[in-house]
Amino acid sequence: MPELAIRPGVEADLDRLLVLNNAAVPAVNELDRGDLQRFLKIAPHFQVAVIRDRLVGLMIALAPGLDYGSLNYRWFEERYDGFLYIDRVVVDPDVRSAGIGAALYRNLELVVRERGISRLACEVNLRPSNDRSLRFHERLGFRGVGTQDTENGAKTVQLMVWELNR
Template identity: 40%
Template sequence: MMIEVAEPRDFPAILRMNREWEHFLSPLDETRLSWLHEMAAYHRVIRHHDQAVAFLLAFAPNCAYDSSNYRWFDRRYDDFVYIDRVVVSDAVQGQGAGRLLYQDLMDWARAKGWHRVCCEFDLEPPNERSRHFHESFGFEQQAVQSDPNTGKKVGLQQCRLTG
């Protein structure tokens, strides 16, 4: 498995993976993905046999991203990278792809001089797999936010980077 910068040729696989996990993510179409890709600070895929099988999309402070969860962090911090979504396809679940992407993102963020990585995961309905995964990296809950449109409740998370 190799990590590479995401390219438009990866969009069909990214959209397919996003649909597989849409119950935990917001919907995504090609137009919105193109827009997010253009403003992303970090957008990487893992390739396996030249096919994108996982991706991570993250944003830096002060961008035009309209997510209320991203905005929560952007109002409070000027030193962060926000993970909007990470998806690992069923084909490579449990093989360390998510961990590999997170470690790469954290190394990249440190090299940029940022001191925190932020994200959210579902509390209601609960996403226990995500909670355990994030706790293993040292993420801590900063706040809880509800989406009036979906009824979902998310835990806004932060991991302080050192070294």
């Protein structure tokens, strides 16, 4: 595989990232350009994966205390003091299973350890099922801490945390 680079996202990336994100529904929620622009402004971790100048992945992680309406984000805010919430990870289907997601997570782990953050939080769909993502997160060290129905019962998610100091 050609060399992979992980770098901060910039405004010029948003159109391509919007296509990648919305092609990944229902694993992630659909966004519009304004949503991505807001994430770019508020997310302490907005990283993209690039191969040969082509954007092939995205990871957005949010700190506590933001005005963000996600039920899953709020679930963690109500229960944990410190964490970084992984709102979305998207990988271009053309390079799926090439280690892009793992590279994005390794990059995030390095960043949060440098910042002294000891807990990562995320959710994975149980309904509709995303077994591949669930296994991936469990291999990294995430463990289930709850479940929640969202989208008026259309989805059920497994809420997960990774305690990095353990």
